[in-house]
Amino acid sequence: RDARAYALDELRAHMALAWACTLLANAVPSETAASVACADRALAALARQTAMSGEAQAAQAWLEVERNRWVAAEEAFRVGLAATPDDTEMRLQHSHLLGALGATAAAEDEAKLALANDPLSPVAMLRQSVLALWRNDDRDAAALLAKAREFDLAPSASPELPMLLYARGGQFD
Numbered sequence: 001r002d003a004r005a006y007a008l009d010e011l012r013a014h015m016a017l018a019w020a021c022t023l024l025a026n027a028v029p030s031e032t033a034a035s036v037a038c039a040d041r042a043l044a045a046l047a048r049q050t051a052m053s054g055e056a057q058a059a060q061a062w063l064e065v066e067r068n069r070w071v072a073a074e075e076a077f078r079v080g081l082a083a084t085p086d087d088t089e090m091r092l093q094h095s096h097l098l099g100a101l102g103a104t105a106a107a108e109d110e111a112k113l114a115l116a117n118d119p120l121s122p123v124a125m126l127r128q129s130v131l132a133l134w135r136n137d138d139r140d141a142a143a144l145l146a147k148a149r150e151f152d153l154a155p156s157a158s159p160e161l162p163m164l165l166y167a168r169g170g171q172f173d
Contacts, residue, residue, distance in 0.1 A: 011046065014043075014045045015042075015055055015056065017038065017042040018039050018056070018060075019059050021035045021038035021039035021042060022036075022063045024038075025063070025066045026066055036067065039063050043059060043060055054080045054083035055090075056080075057090075058077070058080045058090040060080075061073045061097070062093055064076055065096075065100075073097055077093070077094045088121055091111070091117065092114045092127050095107045095108075095127055098110060099134070108131050111124065112128075114127065121151075122153035122157075123148075125144050125148035125153070126153055126157060129141045129142075129144035129148060133161065133164060133165070141165060142165050145162065145165070
């Protein structure tokens with residue numbers, strides 16, 4: 001293999017490490033400080049390169065969400081989506097941020113773009129289902145959840161969604 005292939009592998013490894021550390025910060029609160037520091041180091045290594053700038057911005061954006069730095073997260077998403085506008089996962093993450101900030105119309109727009117990018121994505125269908133629930137459109141939420149399940153969305157993915165639908169429908173058995 002040539003040096004360029006090794007350099008690309010190194011970029012991918014730093015990107016994977018950045019994502020892993022960012023996700024760990026969310027999943028294991030006792031490790032948040034160490035995980036954020038790890039993600040920062042991995043992203044700093046990526047910043048010296050440009051081949052994965054869109055994906056690096058997505059990781060940076062989510063890391064800023066973990067830090068509750070909403071403006072910095074929004075800026076990182078903006079830059080990342082400008083670099084890679086057809087990145088379904090980044091659009092879904094951006095939709096999560098926008099929804100958390102109360103910008104539900106913008107969250108829905110991002111989720112629609114994510115699903116348009118990948119119409120077979122069960123995660124994008126799940127996001128649409130959550131947003132339908134927020135709109136109090138239980139029928140659409142249930143249909144989108146069922147469709148996501150048809151596309152192999154694990155039952156453990158967002159278990160609160162079917163529970164809310166059952167509760168809202170008075171199905172307590």
